[in-house]
Amino acid sequence: MKLIDQFNAFLDNEVNLNKTRVDLLASSVESVKAAIKASSWGPKILYFAGHGSWAHGTIIKPPSGGEFDADLLVFVDPVDGWEAKDYVNKLGSFFDGHSTYKDKVRRYSHCITIEYAGERRIDIAPCVKGRMWSDTFEVCNRTSNQFEVTSAQAYTEWVVGRNSIAGGNDLKKVTRLLKYLRDIKKNFTCPSFLFTTLVGTHIYDRDKGTPAFADTPTCLKTVMGRLDDFLQAYPTLPQIRNPVLHSEIQSHVWDQTQYSNFRDKVNLYRGWIDEAYAETDRDEAIGKWQRVFGEAFAADEAKESARISEAVSFSEPISRGDALVVSGQQPDLVTRILRRGMEALPARITRLPYVQRPKWRNGQQNYRVKVSADLLTSRHGSVLRPVASLEPLQRGYGIRFTAASGNGLPFGNGYRIEWRVTNTDKAAYDADSLRGDFYRSDSGFTRTEELSYRGVHFVEAFLVGRQDDRLYGKSEPFYVVIE
Numbered sequence: 001m002k003l004i005d006q007f008n009a010f011l012d013n014e015v016n017l018n019k020t021r022v023d024l025l026a027s028s029v030e031s032v033k034a035a036i037k038a039s040s041w042g043p044k045i046l047y048f049a050g051h052g053s054w055a056h057g058t059i060i061k062p063p064s065g066g067e068f069d070a071d072l073l074v075f076v077d078p079v080d081g082w083e084a085k086d087y088v089n090k091l092g093s094f095f096d097g098h099s100t101y102k103d104k105v106r107r108y109s110h111c112i113t114i115e116y117a118g119e120r121r122i123d124i125a126p127c128v129k130g131r132m133w134s135d136t137f138e139v140c141n142r143t144s145n146q147f148e149v150t151s152a153q154a155y156t157e158w159v160v161g162r163n164s165i166a167g168g169n170d171l172k173k174v175t176r177l178l179k180y181l182r183d184i185k186k187n188f189t190c191p192s193f194l195f196t197t198l199v200g201t202h203i204y205d206r207d208k209g210t211p212a213f214a215d216t217p218t219c220l221k222t223v224m225g226r227l228d229d230f231l232q233a234y235p236t237l238p239q240i241r242n243p244v245l246h247s248e249i250q251s252h253v254w255d256q257t258q259y260s261n262f263r264d265k266v267n268l269y270r271g272w273i274d275e276a277y278a279e280t281d282r283d284e285a286i287g288k289w290q291r292v293f294g295e296a297f298a299a300d301e302a303k304e305s306a307r308i309s310e311a312v313s314f315s316e317p318i319s320r321g322d323a324l325v326v327s328g329q330q331p332d333l334v335t336r337i338l339r340r341g342m343e344a345l346p347a348r349i350t351r352l353p354y355v356q357r358p359k360w361r362n363g364q365q366n367y368r369v370k371v372s373a374d375l376l377t378s379r380h381g382s383v384l385r386p387v388a389s390l391e392p393l394q395r396g397y398g399i400r401f402t403a404a405s406g407n408g409l410p411f412g413n414g415y416r417i418e419w420r421v422t423n424t425d426k427a428a429y430d431a432d433s434l435r436g437d438f439y440r441s442d443s444g445f446t447r448t449e450e451l452s453y454r455g456v457h458f459v460e461a462f463l464v465g466r467q468d469d470r471l472y473g474k475s476e477p478f479y480v481v482i483e
Helices: 004-015 019-037 052-056 084-096 152-166 170-185 192-200 216-232 256-278 282-293 299-304 308-315 333-344 425-430
Strands: 045-051 068-076 105-107 112-116 120-129 137-141 146-149 245-249 369-376 383-387 398-405 415-422 435-440 446-450 455-465 471-474 478-482
Touching: 004 170, 004 216, 004 282, 019 045, 019 068, 019 084, 019 112, 019 120, 045 052, 045 152, 052 068, 052 152, 052 170, 052 192, 084 105, 084 112, 084 120, 084 137, 137 152, 152 170, 152 192, 170 192, 170 216, 170 282, 192 216, 216 256, 256 282, 282 299, 308 333, 308 425, 333 455, 333 478, 369 455, 369 478, 398 455, 415 446, 425 455
Parallel strands: 068 120
Antiparallel strands: 045 068, 105 112, 112 120, 120 137, 137 146, 369 383, 369 398, 398 446, 415 435, 415 455, 455 471, 455 478
16 A cells, blocks of 8 residues: 555655755855855865755755765866865865864865764865866865766766656655665665665666656655665675766675675565555555554554554444443443454454564464463462463453464474564553564563553564574464453
């Protein structure tokens, strides 16, 4: 399911750098440009140009505590007698003596950076035009004191051109989403310029106006599918070149291990994106998109779904003679379960969107997993008796779950159990304790929980290989009814 409105809200609220900060960055850039123009730095200034994510329109909100930045190129005529390091060092000396910027200046190999209290930064890189030939551009490496040929402006034009083919700014949005995915997962490495190239090279001129780029989720599915197909064709690190400067091999930033990991993760996320896109059930679709992008995607809608008694009350009529209905009250899900048992369970209860979807690839075999439970005097107390799924229980006690094979025997040491523990309904909702996450066993193949909130909750056991981290089996839900 596309969920286009949810994608737009997710981009606006979680991914995109907000307009206030964008405007603040633009204002700071204009002030820096004015200062350089008024300086006695030395070179004749031809013009300025943005570069990188800021210029490409793919800048995203930084992780908590991080900075956002703008890359600014200063195009200049060559200065007789100047070496590469002079362009950067003398620009830095100007800023060192400037009343506004002197405490904000940092020097790097190719640029001078103005830092604003850890919130934003502007990287200013001199770019010399026509030092050797009239149509060549070179950035200046002050560390090696070398001029390096660049095609920064042409690269920006190429990126903008790829986006115009996709149309509707969807390619920019997809690039932002993929960078967000990288930053929240933190389990693969891919610099932004390389990500931009990999995405852009899989947009073709013939794509203009095709359904493959009809909207943001469709564009995302198309791009990830093409990128995965490309990577799967190359088990070893390929040469990925700058599309407008063939001599620059951008993939040199990776080693084979980093590339293999990136290739594996793209393949995994491609599968998740395809599943979410194809899902026809709304609850499942939200949950599967959350598996890709995290709980911030459609967060409010996902959380509200937990108030399942209210949803059931509106969808399932109760007989006229029901005492609660006569008194003007609607029975909650616990009351329905006590009266009608299993048949009162809503079909969607295990598909609620805030319930985390499994993130493991499937193993080659599938084992039957059974869950049993014992009632305890408290979470860390002694055993009172066995309990059954859907058996009504009182708050304040503990419950210990045990996972075993289909014949009741424990699993071998090559496996572990991941427990998915989900609360539902108003009491847990009000306590901000809906959960739906995965948890490790307390010991062996058991996990203990406290009976805390009125509602119908459920626990599931997932059998995962310790060595390969693959999924080998899953239990049926064990329903815990707390009165």
